[in-house]
Amino acid sequence: MIERGDRHHDIAAFFGVNQGRVAEVKDRKRFAEIVSADHEELPPKGPYLTPKTAWLENQLR
Template sequence: MAFTNKDAAIVLGMVARGDKRHDIAAWYGENQARIAEVEQGQYGNLVAAPANELPPKGAPGPKGRRLRSKVTKAVEALEKGETAAALQILRDALTDFAKNEA
């Protein structure tokens, strides 16, 4: 996969924030060599994306597994007609997903 300029700017923002290179690569389903290419300027002279445009810090795998588990619980609540409970589960899941993790 080739990064777009926007992707590369986000990568630079994540690097500037101090994210681990393997976590950055995992967010994009790439290997660390692609991250190194961005850092070396192979995508041009880009400015790092601001913090409010970056994904949450940390490996995406554990975040995805927790999110999937909570979505499953929300679907079960919806199937029981528990709309308010499902909505709260989903809100909590998004808040948890957005947390920055080391």
């Protein structure tokens, strides 16, 4: 997702982690052994709704 150009914020929202963890993976400070997935294996490009945003949208309906 990083190689595709997704924003750290969107990647973090998809995986439910904070943007700092995404940066650490990108910089190979964590999980350096992980290889990139094939493009076909990636989820659609974000933005992804956070649980709070999804909840707020449901409240407005």
